[in-house]
Amino acid sequence: MRSGLIGALLLAGVWAAAQGAEGQRVRYRCEAVYLPARSTWVRHIELLHDVRTLRAVWIDGAPVHRFAVSGTTLRTALDNERIVFDTASLAWQSDLRGVASAQGRCERVD
Secondary structure: OHHHHHHHHHHHHHHHHHHOOOOEEEEEEEEEEEEOOOEEEEEEEEEEEOOOOEEEEEEOOEEEOOEEEEOOEEEEEEOOEEEEEEOOOOEEEEEOOOOOEEEEEEEEOO
């Protein structure tokens, strides 16, 4: 009887893991002001995560292949733009290799 209970618990754990394998997607909309031109661009960030790990990042629909997470801060780069996104303060910062920089506020949109 005990082995049947352990088997049922293991099976339930495998089923729950399969249901959550995709993870949760969170979307943000950011309005970043780029200097020196003072132009505002709307940027979109999408994060895919599970309970423990950030699995994937998309910026403006393009997948980001490398990123680093430190606390609530995500650091990445896309097309020569270094991007820092803080999920706690909902802030966007970026730098285009010293030619232009941006700062902006974000909001969750899902």
